[in-house]
Structure formats: structure tokens, C-alpha cells
Amino acid sequence: MHTDAQIDTLARTLGALLLARGWRVTAAESCTGGGIAQAITAVAGSSGWFDMAFVTYSNQAxxxxxxxxxxxxxxxxxxxxxxxxxxxxxxxxTAAADIAVAVSGIAGPSGGSPDKPVGTVCFAWAQAGAVHSETRMFTGDRHSVRQQTIAHALHGLIQLLGQAQS
Incomplete structure (x- = not known):
């Protein structure tokens, strides 16, 4: 289980990398309901690297x-x-950002299926035409799945920024 302190550390690390590069980040979230944006904006000074995000719970959104x-x-x-x-x-x-993350998953406790059980979360990270995606299986209750998703999304952004340096 990822704690709020661990998520805060990831968000601070992300912010420092974005600030150093002069980049902006955005997120398109479904199962986290804005949790990624909340983690990013909990860091003082985040207006320097964050402008907007999207909570897209429904297919219409x-x-x-x-x-x-x-x-x-x-x-x-x-x-x-x-x-x-x-x-x-x-x-x-839409956000005219330099880097983005998107998540959609089944946080539970219901909504799962044999093909996509509770805890299934799909991730994508994008920058300048390149998109990387993966699917993860998380365990635990709804809060735990959402916390793990937020942490993994932030970690993936940090990794992508590290790759962009080279």
C-alpha cells in the first residue's frame, strides 16, 4: 500500500523534474477521480508545471x-x-502540455469481470507523439487500488522524464 507520504514524495520529485525542464504535465483520469491531479497540486508551486487535468469517469466524458x-x-x-x-x-x-498520464481501471469493490477483475488498471504516458501503455493488477480495497494507481502513474511520469533527458 502506498501512503500519502510516499505519493507526496513522488509528486515533489515529479515537480522538481518538470520545473527544471520547464515542462507542464496533465492527466486524464477515470478510476482515480482526480487523485493524480490532487497529488500534483498538493505540492507548493505546482502552478509552475501544472495547468489542467481531466476527470473522465463516463465514456461520454x-x-x-x-x-x-x-x-x-x-x-x-x-x-x-x-x-x-x-x-x-x-x-x-487539449492541455498543450509536454507530458501526460492517463488511467482507467476497476477500483472496486464491484464492476469487475472474469476478463477485467477488480484491481485491473490501464495506464498510458504520452509525450510529443510517443505513447507507452501497460496494464497492472492491484490488490486491496477501493482506496488501496486508487492509491497504488496514483503512485504508479506518478512513478511512470518520473521515469518518462528521466528517459527524455538522454
Whole structure:
């Protein structure tokens, strides 16, 4: 389980990297309901690297706010790497940010299926035309799944920034 202090440390590290580079970050969130943006903006001075994010809980919001094509949602579902890749690209473009993360998953306690059980979370990180995605399985209650998702999303942004340095 990731604690608030661990998430705060990740957010501070992310902020320092973004500030040093002069970059801005955005997020398109479903299962975390704004938790990634909250973690980022809990850091004093975050207005220097954060302008906006998108909470896209419904399929309609995913389409309207970050441009996920209806055919992507119908073919792959909201909890899919195809959908989070589209979310990340759309958030990056709409927010005019340099780096983005998108998450969609099943935090529980209900909503899971044999194909996508509770704890399934899809992630995508995007920057300048490049998108990387993955699916993770987390355990625990709803709060735990959401905390693990926020921490993993922030960690992925930090990793992407580290790769961008080279």
C-alpha cells in the first residue's frame, strides 16, 4: 500500500523534474477521480508545471473532454490500453502540455469481470507523439487500488522524464 507520504514524495520529485525542464504535465483520469491531479497540486508551486487535468469517469466524458473515439470504446472498452492511449494523447493536446498520464481501471469493490477483475488498471504516458501503455493488477480495497494507481502513474511520469533527458 502506498501512503500519502510516499505519493507526496513522488509528486515533489515529479515537480522538481518538470520545473527544471520547464515542462507542464496533465492527466486524464477515470478510476482515480482526480487523485493524480490532487497529488500534483498538493505540492507548493505546482502552478509552475501544472495547468489542467481531466476527470473522465463516463465514456461520454472520455469522448468530449479528451477525444477518445467512440469506436475505441466500443471495440476495447473503457478499461483498455487502447482507450488510455487515446486519453493520454487527447489530454496532451487539449492541455498543450509536454507530458501526460492517463488511467482507467476497476477500483472496486464491484464492476469487475472474469476478463477485467477488480484491481485491473490501464495506464498510458504520452509525450510529443510517443505513447507507452501497460496494464497492472492491484490488490486491496477501493482506496488501496486508487492509491497504488496514483503512485504508479506518478512513478511512470518520473521515469518518462528521466528517459527524455538522454
Amino acid at each position: 472520455k469522448q468530449q473532454l479528451v477525444g477518445v473515439p467512440a469506436h475505441t470504446l466500443s471495440a476495447h472498452g473503457a478499461v483498455s490500453e487502447a482507450t488510455v492511449c487515446a486519453m493520454a494523447r487527447g489530454a496532451l493536446q
